[in-house]
Amino acid sequence: MGGRTAAPMMRGEEVSGIHHAIVTALGGVPKPHKSTLIPQATDLLATENNERGRVPVLRIEEAHLLDHEQLEAIRMLTNTEMDSKSPLACLLIGQPTLRHKIKLGVLAALDQRIQIRYNLPPMSMEETSSYVVHHLQLAGRADTLFTDDAVTLIHDSARGYPRAVNNLAVHALLAAYAEGKPIVDEHSARAAVAEVTEE
Numbered sequence: 001m002g003g004r005t006a007a008p009m010m011r012g013e014e015v016s017g018i019h020h021a022i023v024t025a026l027g028g029v030p031k032p033h034k035s036t037l038i039p040q041a042t043d044l045l046a047t048e049n050n051e052r053g054r055v056p057v058l059r060i061e062e063a064h065l066l067d068h069e070q071l072e073a074i075r076m077l078t079n080t081e082m083d084s085k086s087p088l089a090c091l092l093i094g095q096p097t098l099r100h101k102i103k104l105g106v107l108a109a110l111d112q113r114i115q116i117r118y119n120l121p122p123m124s125m126e127e128t129s130s131y132v133v134h135h136l137q138l139a140g141r142a143d144t145l146f147t148d149d150a151v152t153l154i155h156d157s158a159r160g161y162p163r164a165v166n167n168l169a170v171h172a173l174l175a176a177y178a179e180g181k182p183i184v185d186e187h188s189a190r191a192a193v194a195e196v197t198e199e
Contacts, residue, residue, distance in 0.1 A: 018073055022058065022088075038076075045077070045087035056088045064094035068106060075110040086113070122160030125152065131162065132169055146172070149186035157193045168192050 016034045019041040023030040026044040031037045048054050060066070060074070078086040092098060092114075099119070102111050123131060129151050136145055146154075150172060158164035169184075171192035176184040 018058075018060075018070065018077075022056070022077075026056065042077070042087070049087045057091065058088055059091045059093065061093045063092040064096075064098035064101065066094075071102070071107055071110055075107075075113065078113055123155070123162065123165070124160065125155050128155040128158075128160055128165055131165060135166075135169075144183065146184045146189075147186060150184045150189040153186055153189040153193065157189075157196075168196055171195055 016037055019034075019037045020030045022041040023037065023044055026048060028040060028044050031040050045056060048056050058074075058077075066074075074090060074092075077088060078090060092102075096119070099117070101107070102114070129148075132146055132151055132154070136142075146169070154165055154168045154172060158168050168189070169192075172184045172189045175191040175195075176182075176188040179188065181188060
């Protein structure tokens, strides 16, 4: 990773869980109490950075589920040497609510430390079509399995969001299979939309 060490992916754990994962990823044995675990994580990060010349990368998925205390703990991990540099790189990956949460005044210090922000826009109709074809090819299908009408309906219903496209496409495949159809048509896609909407 070009001088960077990756810490494991985190999914909205409690504060001590973040420090526990950092210590474990950096080869340490986590201390049992929060009061000793936090300095241990900080020391190991500094060692990676100063002695080994590596910048650990902490990737937190579903970061929109983190509460104020957890986000503040992340800020504290990046707060060394009077902000002249950070001992780690942190990727916060989450839904749009994360952006709104970080903009709250109580998290202003964390907001100011964020150097790069990126918002993934929804896929266009063409991108959705290519996305479905690509996933079918990965599954070993080169032939047409979704009609254009079905893909259009899935795209419109999912508003171009990949996770929603995946969900609707799988339900549409199951609907087509249940009806004994060799291909997913608009009717199968409508059945998938109705089922997912009911959920």
